[in-house]
Amino acid sequence: MMEEAREGSLSVSAQTIRVTEAVRDGDALTFIVISQKLSGSGEYHVARTHEDFQWLQQCLFSQEVVPGILGVIFPPLPAKPQLNAPTKVLKQLGFLAMGEDWRMYCMALETYLQQVAAHTTLSKNKCLENFLTSSEPPGRQRVRKGIFNRLSQAMEGMRKEGHKDVDDFFQTERDNNLTLTGCSKSATERFIDVVLTEQKLAVACGHFSTALHLCVEQEEDSAVLAFSKICVKLSEVIDSIKRNFESVAENNLSTLGLGLDLESRCQEAEKMDELKVAAEKEFDHVSGVAKQEIARFHSTRVELLRQALILWCEKQLETARDTSFRYSEHLQAFKGLGE
């Protein structure tokens, strides 16, 4: 039983929202969402499917049209994850389909929820509260039309006509956005290629290491024994190399990869928003809000990317130091071999 979406405040702390895991349930994935009560008296555990997330998104779209809502840039929701999907579909998900057990995807959902919860207007939506706290899955009832239909109509109109913006500010934003969307998409795809190759290298190292083990002979002869020892030691080195590649790829995925992916989707979201704004008749009011939103959007975006870059760099640095230490150890061991 749900109340109408009205003014209200979220009872959980936005930053503590976590999507901890994805549970396979036949052909569908169920996500565990955990959030801490603001009162500090505990936490909420709920299980949600992607449909539930979509419901939330629609709820947000279909909010009562309050002044300014049209200028809001809605945080982007990742596309539906499909198990056993053909490669093309998975490719569309990009980074989010990578990582074990859909970890990347969970992190993207987490970011989405955090963004919604941190948004001044959107966080007040009762649907969010329900989504996060109710033990029952939110109803899948049909949402009110609300602004949603107006939005889609407006966007269709925009696409067909290719309106030029009345305001220079928005036009510039649109142009920039267009470029940035293209660039970040392209950068994300290149980065995916890098990560995939790193993973391939890890696998190739594994094969090499196995092949080395096949060279070990149980011989009495000292020279043959020495060679076997070398092969074993070398395979340990190759294992280290393999682990390094895996770590590097993992770091890439979980930090910069995610960051770039989010960046792309945010750019897309901004594009939609601008289309709306350009079409909207209540332009003056909307444009004020929209400008604010855009400014907020940019600062959030920059902050997110900054965090991603810092985290990426720190993790890679840590991995590099760790690996360097291990390689040095191997080198010493080798030099001391068979002296």
Add this chain to the structure above:
Amino acid sequence: MAAEMEPPTLGDAGQTDFREIEDGEGFFVSTVTTIESPEPSSSDPPSMPAEGISTNGPKQEDISLDDDPEDLFAEATEEVSLDSPEREPILSDGPSPAITPVTPTAMLTPRMGLGTAEMFERALDEIEEDDSGDTFDMHIAVSDPEKVGDGMNAYMGYKVTTKTSMTIFSKNETTVRRRFSDFLGLHSKLASKYLHIGYIVPPAPEKSIVGMTKVKVGKEDLSSAEFVEKRRSALERYLMRTVKHPILLKDPDVMMFLESSELPRAVSTQALSGAGILRMVNKAADAVNKMTIKMNESDAWFEEKHQQFENLDLQLRKLHASVECLVCHRKELSVNTASFAKSAAMLGNSEDHTALSRALSQLAEVEEKIDQLHQDQAYADFYLFSELLGDYVRLITAVKGVFDHRMKTWSKWQDTQLLLQKKREAESKLQFANKPDKLQQAQDEIKELEGKVQQGEKDFELISKTIRKEVSRFEKERVKDFKVVIIQYLESLVQTQQQLIKYWEAFLPEAKAIA
């Protein structure tokens, strides 16, 4: 005639020397005198084994020498035995390898102008040191590949620089220019002299029609530059392996290759030369023989080793394939990283926010540097590992060849024995047929064959002994080789990581500075 049993006779004036050697002393002295008589004696029967020995005398003496408690001498004996009384003409295009085993040129050629006694001692020293330490002091570098000529007749000339403090060489440092067919020619000569008596002669780098055609046609791209570099490196390794072998090092062909400014063109490496055709005939004969020889292996060691090398062959090939795969992916990673760097740069440029823009541009730079690192690492992977494994796969082919020669030697010995038996049967028949001429002839033939049988057995024992030594040496070298390469590889890995750390450390403040 005491003469022609192996050890001591180095010259036609064999007899006297032999007796002296029986004493066990004056060994060197006698051989000194022998060698100083530089009779080419090419008119003589090409090799000792071919001659008949009538008495059992030499054999006994030979045994006594072999039983000499001073193992050192016994070994030296064998070493010396390889120095045939006759000197091959330096270019050894002489007696074809098919007909009789060509015994190698005296390793102590007077032309070096040193006292042969010294050389003998050094030969012994080498043999000792081979097992104990490493006083081998020689470094060969192959460098400066230069295209000579134009069009399809063009070839690549390489500079070969030898630096050594070993006194068997006339100079401490020599530089000559050689082309690829010169290297092949050298290998061909060494193979014809040493393979059939059980020495593992390192194989020369392979011919490559595609690679060379690109170079000839003048294609100046990355792949032909890589090809030339790969070949240069392979030639260098080939020469180093050859001279590390204590016997091959002393071979006059090797020394001539390294020192003489002009080398006659090695036409025998071409397919249609006389020697080339002979090689083809040999190969065919070999293939047939291999199928028909069934050897009664009395020595378990050989059985085991043969199997071991078969296994090793397979394993190394697998390893080689794995490494090639690794190299391929590494190159791919490099391409992808460069691509990402570019798109990150573009992103940085389109970005309005200054600090973010700068950070993204830095990111692009870091990625480019990492890309360079990846390229260098790919180079290391390739040249170090892949080539090493390739070399060893080819070396094992040489090892297997040596085992095959031993089989052939055994087979020859057996055949001679069979022949002897037949002749004996024929002789006994002739005893009753009153034909004194034929009987005498038969008896002469029998004597000849008996000698051949003895020689055959000796050859077989000798090649078996040589192979044992060679295999032991090969295995030690293998361990050393791999260890050296792996250490080099690890060092490069460590360096790459250190560099990577520096890059990340430099980038971190940039990332943090994004306001």
